[in-house]
Every structure is written in C-alpha cells, then in structure tokens.
Amino acid sequence: xxxxxxxxxxxxxxxxxxxxxxxxxxxxxxxxxxxxxxxxxxxxxxxxxxxxxxxxxxxxxxxxxxxxxxxxxxxxxxxxxxxxxxxxxxxxxxxxxxxxxxxxxxxxxxxxxxxxxxxxxxxxxxxxxxxxxxxxxxxxxxxxxxxxxxxxxxxxxxxxxxxxxxxxxxxxxxxxxxxxxxxxxxxx
Numbered sequence: 001x002x003x004x005x006x007x008x009x010x011x012x013x014x015x016x017x018x019x020x021x022x023x024x025x026x027x028x029x030x031x032x033x034x035x036x037x038x039x040x041x042x043x044x045x046x047x048x049x050x051x052x053x054x055x056x057x058x059x060x061x062x063x064x065x066x067x068x069x070x071x072x073x074x075x076x077x078x079x080x081x082x083x084x085x086x087x088x089x090x091x092x093x094x095x096x097x098x099x100x101x102x103x104x105x106x107x108x109x110x111x112x113x114x115x116x117x118x119x120x121x122x123x124x125x126x127x128x129x130x131x132x133x134x135x136x137x138x139x140x141x142x143x144x145x146x147x148x149x150x151x152x153x154x155x156x157x158x159x160x161x162x163x164x165x166x167x168x169x170x171x172x173x174x175x176x177x178x179x180x181x182x183x184x185x186x187x188x
Contacts, residue, residue, distance in 0.1 A: 010027060010028065010029070013027070013029050013033075014027050018035050018041075021035060021037070021040070021041040021042070021043065022040075022041070022042040022043065023043045023047070024043055024044045024045035024046070024047065024063065025045045025046070025186075026045055026046045026047075027043065027047055028047070028048045028049070029049050030049065030050045030051030030052070030053065030069060031051045031052070032051055032052050033049050033050075033051065033052070033053050033054065034053075034054040034055070034056070035054070035055050036054075036055070036056050036095075037055070037056075037057060037058045037059060038057075038058055038094055038095070038104070039058050040058050040059075040060075040107070041055060041058065041059050041060075041061075042059070042060045042061065043061045043065075044061055044062045044063035044064070044065065044112070045063045045064070046063055046064045046065075047061060047063075047064075047065050047067075048065070048066045048067065049067040049071070050067055050068045050069035050070070050071065050118075051069045051070075052069055052070045053067050053068075053069065053070060053071040053072065054071075054072050054073070054074075055072075055073045056072070056073065056074050056075060056078075057073055057074060057075045057106065057107075057108055057124035057125075058106065058107045058108065058124075059073055059107065059108045059109075059110065060107060060108070060109050060110070061110040062110060062111045062112035062113070062114070062130070063112045063113075064112055064113050065110055065112070065113070065114050065115075065116075066114075066115045066116065067116045068115075068116060068117050068118040068119075068120070068136065069118055069119075070118060070119045071116050071117075071118070071119070071120050071121075071122075072120075072121045072122070073108050073121075073122045073123075073124065074121060074122075074123065074124065075094055075106070075123075075124040076106070076123050076124050076125065077094065077101060077106075077124075078093055078094050078095075079091050079092075079093045079094075080092045080093070080099070080101040082101075083101075106124045106125035107125070108122060108124050108125060108126055108127075109126070109127040109128070110122075110127075110128045111127065111128060111129055111130040111131075111132075111146070112130050112131070113130055113131045113175075114128045114129075114130070114131065114132050114133070114134070115132075115133045115134070116128075116133075116134045117133070117134055117135050117136035117137070117138065118136040118137070119136055119137045120134045120135070120136065120137065120138045120139070120140065120155075121138070121139045121140065122134070122140045123139075123140060123141050126140060126141075126142065126143050126144075127143045127144070128140070128143070128144045129143070129144045129145050129146035129147070129148070130146040130147070131146050131147040131161060132144040132145065132146060132147065132148055132149070132150065132161070133148075133149045133150070133161060134149075134150050134151070134155060135149065135150065135151030135152070135155070135158070136151075137151075137153070138150060138151050138152055138153065138155040139152075139153040139154055139155060140154070140155045141154040141155065142154070142155070144157075145157070147160060147161045147162065147168055148160055148161060149161055
C-alpha cells in the first residue's frame with residue numbers, strides 16, 4: 001500500500017506540480033521540495049532530491065544525481081541590489097517579467113553522478129563536474145572539476161574521489177557495463 005501511495009505522489013509531482021519542467025525516469029523527491037526557474041529545469045534519470053531542498057534558478061541536472069536534505073541552488077542575482085534609490089527589498093527581482101539586470105541567462109549545470117551533501121548551497125551559473133562530491137554544509141561559488149570532492153565555505157577542492165587514476169579508469173569501465181545492465185532490466 002505504501003509503495004502505491006509513493007508512486008501516486010511521484011506521478012503527481014512529476015506530471016502535475018512540476019509539469020513545466022523536464023524530469024527523467026525514477027524521480028524521487030522528499031517532502032517540501034520546491035522547484036522554480038525563470039525558463040527551464042531539466043532533470044535526468046535517477047535523480048534523488050531530499051526533503052526541504054530547493055532549486056530556484058535555471059538548471060540542467062544529469063543522470064544519477066543525489067541531493068541530500070536541505071540542498072539549495074539559488075541565484076546570485078535574484079534582486080537588483082544596485083538599483084539606485086530603491087531598497088533591495090523593493091527592487092526588481094528575477095521573477096518579475098520586466099527584470100532586465102544580471103543573471104537572466106545563467107544556467108546551473110549539474111553533470112552526471114554528482115552527490116551534493118546535506119545543507120549545501122550552490123550558487124547559480126556554475127557547473128558541477130561529472131562525479132564530483134560536495135560536502136555537507138558547503139557553499140559552492142565556483143565550478144568543480146570532475147571526480148573531485150569539495151567542501152567548506154566557500155567550497156574548495158579537498159581530494160580526488162578515487163585513490164588513483166587507475167581506479168577512476170576502472171570505475172568508468174564498470175559504470176558503462178552497470179548502466180547497460182540496468183537499462184536492459186528496465187526495458188524488460
């Protein structure tokens with residue numbers, strides 16, 4: 001019974017509540033997840049977004065991505081804070097139709113196999129490289145390299161995800177096989 005209720009909930013989220021966005025197969029969203037974009041959110045297959053997380057910017061997310069609870073992707077320029085003579089609270093904001101300041105063409109890109117830890121914040125317009133990991137509580141203000149671990153405020157490179165380049169090579173070889181097997185299983 002619980003599985004059936006979950007299926008109905010995910011169907012509702014994917015096809016009704018978030019219908020204006022592109023969402024791939026096996027979408028999972030925890031409670032109180034919020035998605036908003038001025039133009040586009042595109043999410044690949046097998047995306048997991050934990051409870052109380054939010055995406056509030058144009059975003060392209062790859063396959064097999066994990067967002068822990070309370071992860072946020074937020075805009076750098078949500079409010080025109082340099083509008084002369086107007087308090088920031090009253091200034092034009094990116095949600096307004098007539099907004100014509102910075103940030104309009106920024107898209108955040110989260111490549112395949114990225115894991116973003118609990119409470120991390122990612123600023124808009126960045127690219128998180130394939131296979132990268134963002135530590136819990138980090139604030140990401142710059143692009144990340146593929147297969148590296150980042151942490152801190154602002155997030156800095158901590159370590160390579162694998163013990164060696166040989167391990168990464170083996171991972172990539174096995175990953176292709178694993179993904180093919182999973183695709184075959186889901187099509188039968």
